[in-house]
Amino acid sequence: MPSSLAIDGGTPLVPQDMVKSWPPMNQQDRDAVLAVFDSDHLHGTAAPRALELQEKWAQYVGTKYALVTNSGTASLHMAVAAAGLGPGDEVITSAFTYWSTAAAILHHNAIPIFVDIDPQTYTMDPALIEERITKHTRAILPVHIHGMVADMDPIRALAKKHNLLIIEDACQAHGATYKGVKAGALGDIGCFSCNRSKNLSGGEGGLLTTDNDDFVARAARLREFGEVVAATGPREYNAYGLGWMYRPHEFINAFILSQLTRLDDNNSQRRQFANYLTSELAEIAGFEGPYTPDYAAPVYFSYVVSFKPDQLGLDLTPEQWKKASQKALAAEGIGLGQWQTRPVPAQDVFHDRIGYGKGCPWTCPFGRGDVYYDEEYPLTSEFIASHAYLRGVHPPNTMELMKLYVDGFRKISENATRVAELADE
């Protein structure tokens, strides 16, 4: 007898079009963006919405300053430059991140050095950092991945001991806290992305936070061609150093300002959904939700599911079980995704030392010939093979959808032998 699984012709659990995309948008957002048309300010780092967003974001994160930028990558690059990092300086970061974290280091001719992840939180493992510190190391760049903050106390202790700066990649962690302190206020400089998918979305955009007067001034120069562009008074049109063009549009600033009024509500709904899913998955053989250490209040940019064939007595690897159940869940209308298919240092740009071409920055003056070995990041590889992200775990989706998701995982678990056949198809 065929099972009731959708792969065998059963009715999918989740009706088509039930899963809504991120971010939820309302009339307030539309009005905010439309008002820009009549404002006489389309852009400019001294435009009213830019200044308002900077003030509100600094207040929200708990730092002295915030700068608006046009992407998370721009924020990271501004942070690297603001920290005074340059050719040949080494920056220690996580082997599991979106690769733009490392790209921003390369943009200033500095050298990314990677460490493997903690197998429970998927953030960089502080215990692996010290062995990577050399006389060239200048900074640590922890990544608060999937909305989970890195374990900052040991990272800060190492930074203090070795006189290193800390740049946080908080691109996926707007509102997440470590021991009550917000991401972006946990190091010397914090960097956020506001691209479409992020907890605080502007479609595109970015933010940078710091308490440091020099860092904010240097970051602001890099944002606009190396110039000092004051909020009032004439513009000097003199470049004080190399700069880029990382200014956002006022449409984006207006949209982010409007979304910011609902960030805490949205994050608390994500937490509610995530806590529910995690407690339900704990009772369903074959799957597990994410672990939350005592120090963290995550914001679940991604809801991470781990695949556990051993709990079902299946003779499959976690990767095979993931592949099989992903197909069966997709047929039920339940989407699982993945955006990182290998450790960052295993990407071609590092493997083949493409960088700026001709081997730079590794082989350029001040550079060093670091070699990136894939096998040095076994836990990152294992994580990538054995996990995926559950789509739609955010508002405007509802608890009703989360309940259907749980039904779906239970259905797959109860029909595990049949689903396992999909691993080879």
Ligand SMILES: Cc1ncc(COP(=O)(O)O)c(C=O)c1O
């Ligand atoms: C961890 C991480 N760092 C950096 C970035 C780069 O942000 P953006 O796409 O806004 O440049 C992203 C987002 O894509 C990210 O997820």
